[in-house]
Amino acid sequence: MTTLPTTIKRLVNHGPEDYRLETAALPQPGERELLVKIGACGICASDFHCYHGAPMFWGNETFPRYVKTPVVAGHEFYGEVVAAGPGAEEHFGVAPGDRAIAEQIVPCDKCRFCRSGQYWMCEKHDIYGFQAQDADGGMADYMLFKPTSRVHKIPQSLSLEECALIEPFACSVHAVNRASIEFNDVVVLAGAGTLGLGMVQAIRLKTPKKLIVIDTMPHRLALAKQLGADEVLNALDEDVVARVKAMTEGYGCDVYIEATGNPAAVNQGLQMVRKLGRFVEFSVFSRETSVDWSIIGDRKELDIRGAHLGPGCYETVIDLFHRGLMTAEGIVTHKFSLDNWQEAFKTFGTPEAVKVLLVPEAE
Template identity: 40%
Template structure:
């Protein structure tokens, strides 16, 4: 275990390379070396691959910000610092913050002005081994979780944060827009809030069928006229109480504005590739809407692991495809076949 293989991103726009003979890193004080058991492929990774991402990053680096690993070596003091031992499985939160940052002091560490990000400014999980930094927030993986489910922790934690932002109540009619990794996580987490009705909106029929098994009461194509009819019947024509937007599609955002009742709550968690033109009078003059952003996963990784461990959220159902590290290009380029469920794709460096 002196050298390893890893995918290196040398720049945006198809500039990823699989490299071998890379020295396995040695953990410094407080750091943890893990064998990567699985690492996810995210929409952000695809944006780096196709060159559409808005970020400025220090190249080269190893991508992969969704990961789970088995501890193989501990830097000095890391066992006491993180509460793990060799042989434990663990995940690390992707954002690393430091010092007296304004937002960090206020419990908003996910919004810190200055941070490192595993899989971007620090080497991530598209490798056989990786370092969990000394300042990372690290969580042990419950024994009854598969590596696939553990790898789903990061997107699920994001989804849970979005659901918490929505303040869902017992009488609410809730719409989840989008059935990707975060949308399907939102659906399952929102179900645990026991709203009156939970509706998924997504174009793909196969995902709509899966959503009905994961907790949705109803599922509609966004263009299906029955969506508005059903919503009117449920709410006396008022509209939905909560709209969780996880698709990143501009038309989904505008649909949410249309379907929400007056004083409804819209949580925006999708990442959009182009601006959305809307009539601002909808926000104020006509509906007095409550628009809330959602970003990353503060204080929700532990919740994600716990809910999956207790069988309340099915992480394995959301991991649909696995590839070896050598096939990372195929994983990045993969698109679902007609009527196929494709949600989370992961890389297994041990394959």
């Protein structure tokens, strides 16, 4: 039987640019809670924006503060179950020794959305890593999966890198599902970061007529091409709207998926998508975005769809990894220990980085 420590390290968010690596007592699982030893936790764009004080997390004159501090950061985690509170094994279908992942949201199971099965839109909307007490996250040695978590067992066939990408790729698959891609569609994906590269793989499995990927980083575009993009375009080097229209007899693409987090990509997509086309917005933006709404309505009658989290897609991603239909190859570029969390955050967003992981047991 594994001997558990009495204390753990955890990265605690106290405010913008005020994250601290602290020592705390090992948490004890209560009723229907799981104690999980973290295998890895990814740094997401939302973690990066939160650290640097983006208003969408800390509030402004338009909307209230979302983050409740102090809170342990991190929502892209997985780990090994090491202890279970009363009723937890039966409730979640996992036991100590199993690898498991919890979806990033901790739903209340009481609001109208939870009661109707749309738990990912929970009105209370606690997300691991952002809500103090209710949802401490995975940038730690150990964490608790809460009683209302959506927990999924991970087979031993998956590598550390694949396990760490289940959460972001579940979001990728959900966004692609929202696009309702058909065989004859020309699909444009803007953004070839971690989530975009997951979308590339999911889109290829939908077998559209053509997949075009846009980014500004050559190595990410090369990886997108390797993973299945038919065409890759660098928005810094050419007029991508003109190029896409030239490939589609002047009409524009059938589907545009925005996954850059850059406001310019929204206007780019509205210009690029054809009349009656589908525009899927996925990104988390660090600042407000303005568009000409007459394009959406009067000029093109577009179908605008949002995509939030990865509901119903965790088991899909786990299965696709298990069957070799998705890969983590080339996507996880950096691993840091918790002690080196500052270097990890500095590395995020650099030209050579795609997915940066915090791995508690890394050297």
